[in-house]
Amino acid sequence: MSTPTGFMDYKRELPADRDPLERIKDWEEFHKHFSDDQLRTQGARCMDCGTPYCHTGIELPGGASGCPVNNLIPEWNNLIYRGLWQEALERLHKTNNFPEFTGRVCPAPCEGSCTVGLIGDPVTIKTIEQAIIDKGFEEGWVVPHPPKMRTSKKVAVVGSGPAGMACAAQLNKAGHTVTVYERADRIGGLLVYGIPTMKLDKGVVQRRVDLLEAEGVQFVTNTEIGIDISSSQLMDEFDAVVLCGGATKAREVDIEGRHLKGIHKAMDYLNGTIKSYLDSNLEDGNYISAKDKNVIVIGGGDTGTDCVATALRHGCSSITQFGTVSKAPLERDPVKNPWPQFPNVYTLDYAQEEARAIYGKDPRAFSVLTTKFVGDESGNVKELHTIQIERTVDETGRRIYKEIPGTEQVWPADLVMIAVGFEGPETTIIEQLGLEQDRRSNVKAAYGQYRTSVDKVFAAGDMRRGQSLVVWAINEGREAAREVDRYLMGTTMLP
Structure with a gap:
C-alpha cells in the first residue's frame, strides 16, 4: 500500500x-x-x-x-x-x-x-x-493503437452506446473488421443522447470516437437496422452480429389525463435539448422549453434528476420531482443495508443542489403517487393531483402501494416529464431475427456467453440485461467481444 x-x-x-x-x-x-x-x-x-x-x-x-x-x-x-x-x-x-x-x-x-x-x-x-x-x-499519452494484423472476419455492432463501443474496441483489437451502426446522427448512444452535457461533455465522447476511428473501427450514423437496412441483409454481409441497442422503450404511466398537452416522456425532453444545444447552442428552438413554467418531474432516478437540471437551465418558474420511494436515512442501516452493498443514504445530486440554491429546498417530494392530470379548456395540463403512499414489499417481492387518506394535494403544472424507467429494448430487430426474449422482454442471452437463440447473433448491455449502469454496459460489451472472437476463431486472447 x-x-x-x-x-x-x-x-x-x-x-x-x-x-x-x-x-x-x-x-x-x-x-x-x-x-x-x-x-x-x-x-x-x-x-x-x-x-x-x-x-x-x-x-x-x-x-x-x-x-x-x-x-x-x-x-x-x-x-x-x-x-x-x-x-x-x-x-x-x-x-x-x-x-x-x-x-x-x-x-x-x-x-x-x-x-x-x-x-x-x-x-x-x-x-x-x-x-x-x-x-x-x-499529455498525449492516449494515442491510437491499430491492430498489427487483420483477420478476414467482419462483425456488425448495432448500437454505439457504451456496450457497443466497448465491444467494437475489443473486437478491433483482435483484428476483426468492425462496423458500428447508429440510428442517431451522432455516435455515442446514451452517452450523447441521454446524459446532459453538464454531466458529460460531448467533446469527451467525440474524442474517444475519433480515437476508435483512427484504430480502424467504422461508424455508420443515421442508419436504423430493421428499417434502413434489414436484419437479414446484416446477417448476410457479416460473420457475426452483436446487438447493443439498449433498453430504450420508455415505461408509461396509466394516469387519468395522460393525453393532455405539456406531458412528455423524459428522454424526448432531454434529447431534444441536447441535440438543439449541439446543433445550434439552442438557437434553433427545436426543443421543449421549460422557461417560465411550473415543472413537475415524475420519477426519482437519474433520468428525472437530469430533467430537473435541464429545466433549471431553461429558466423554469418552479420545479418539483416526485418519487414513490421514502426519504433515505442519513446513515447506512447496518442491518438492512450492510457493507459492501451500495449505501442507500440521503444525498443531494447535482440537480437537487442547484434547485436548493435557487428555491431554498430539496425539490424532491418523497412517497408521492400521482392520481390524475387536470387540463385547461385548451387541453393543456394545468395541475397534478397526488396522494402520499406507504410502499411495502410482499412475500413474493412484489411492491405494494398503500394510499394514506387525507394526504391529497394539488400541484400547479405547465410542463410534466415522465421519468419512470424503461420497459426494455425496442422490438424491430428482435422480431425480424426471431430472437427469444426473457420475461422482461430483453434479448435472451446468458451472462458471460451472450449468444442469442439465433446462430452468430450476440447481445450485450441494456438490450440483454435491462436498464443498468454505464459501467455494466462496458463490462458486457467487453465480454461479448471475447465470446464473439472465440466464436469466429475457435479461441481468444481477449480478457
Whole structure:
C-alpha cells in the first residue's frame, strides 16, 4: 500500500463543484479538479486490502457492489501516490476502455464497497480515475493503437452506446473488421443522447470516437437496422452480429389525463435539448422549453434528476420531482443495508443542489403517487393531483402501494416529464431475427456467453440485461467481444 496509515492520516476530500447559481447559467461540466498533490494524498488513503471488495463487481440486493469492469483500483491508487501517472493509465486501460465516461457518470459502487468505508469515509476512487484518464489525454499519452494484423472476419455492432463501443474496441483489437451502426446522427448512444452535457461533455465522447476511428473501427450514423437496412441483409454481409441497442422503450404511466398537452416522456425532453444545444447552442428552438413554467418531474432516478437540471437551465418558474420511494436515512442501516452493498443514504445530486440554491429546498417530494392530470379548456395540463403512499414489499417481492387518506394535494403544472424507467429494448430487430426474449422482454442471452437463440447473433448491455449502469454496459460489451472472437476463431486472447 502507499502508506500503512494513510486512511487514518488523511481525510476524504472531493474537488469542489462550480457554484450552483453560476453553473445553471451554462451547459458545461460542473466538476472542478484536484491538483496532483491533492490526488496523491487521496491515493494514500487506499489500504491495498488483502481482499479488495472495490473491484469485485458482484450483484447484491440493492445493486452492484464493487466495480463491474474489475478495475485494478488499489494498483493505480498506489501508482498515483508514487507519481507514476503513465503506469497508472496503463493499469486503468487494462480493464476499462472508457474511464473518461465512468469517471464522470458512474455512481461509483466501488466506493460503496471500499473497506475504509467500514470505519470512515471511502477512498475517492472515482475522482482519481477521472484524473488519470484526463491527464493521459492532456499529455498525449492516449494515442491510437491499430491492430498489427487483420483477420478476414467482419462483425456488425448495432448500437454505439457504451456496450457497443466497448465491444467494437475489443473486437478491433483482435483484428476483426468492425462496423458500428447508429440510428442517431451522432455516435455515442446514451452517452450523447441521454446524459446532459453538464454531466458529460460531448467533446469527451467525440474524442474517444475519433480515437476508435483512427484504430480502424467504422461508424455508420443515421442508419436504423430493421428499417434502413434489414436484419437479414446484416446477417448476410457479416460473420457475426452483436446487438447493443439498449433498453430504450420508455415505461408509461396509466394516469387519468395522460393525453393532455405539456406531458412528455423524459428522454424526448432531454434529447431534444441536447441535440438543439449541439446543433445550434439552442438557437434553433427545436426543443421543449421549460422557461417560465411550473415543472413537475415524475420519477426519482437519474433520468428525472437530469430533467430537473435541464429545466433549471431553461429558466423554469418552479420545479418539483416526485418519487414513490421514502426519504433515505442519513446513515447506512447496518442491518438492512450492510457493507459492501451500495449505501442507500440521503444525498443531494447535482440537480437537487442547484434547485436548493435557487428555491431554498430539496425539490424532491418523497412517497408521492400521482392520481390524475387536470387540463385547461385548451387541453393543456394545468395541475397534478397526488396522494402520499406507504410502499411495502410482499412475500413474493412484489411492491405494494398503500394510499394514506387525507394526504391529497394539488400541484400547479405547465410542463410534466415522465421519468419512470424503461420497459426494455425496442422490438424491430428482435422480431425480424426471431430472437427469444426473457420475461422482461430483453434479448435472451446468458451472462458471460451472450449468444442469442439465433446462430452468430450476440447481445450485450441494456438490450440483454435491462436498464443498468454505464459501467455494466462496458463490462458486457467487453465480454461479448471475447465470446464473439472465440466464436469466429475457435479461441481468444481477449480478457
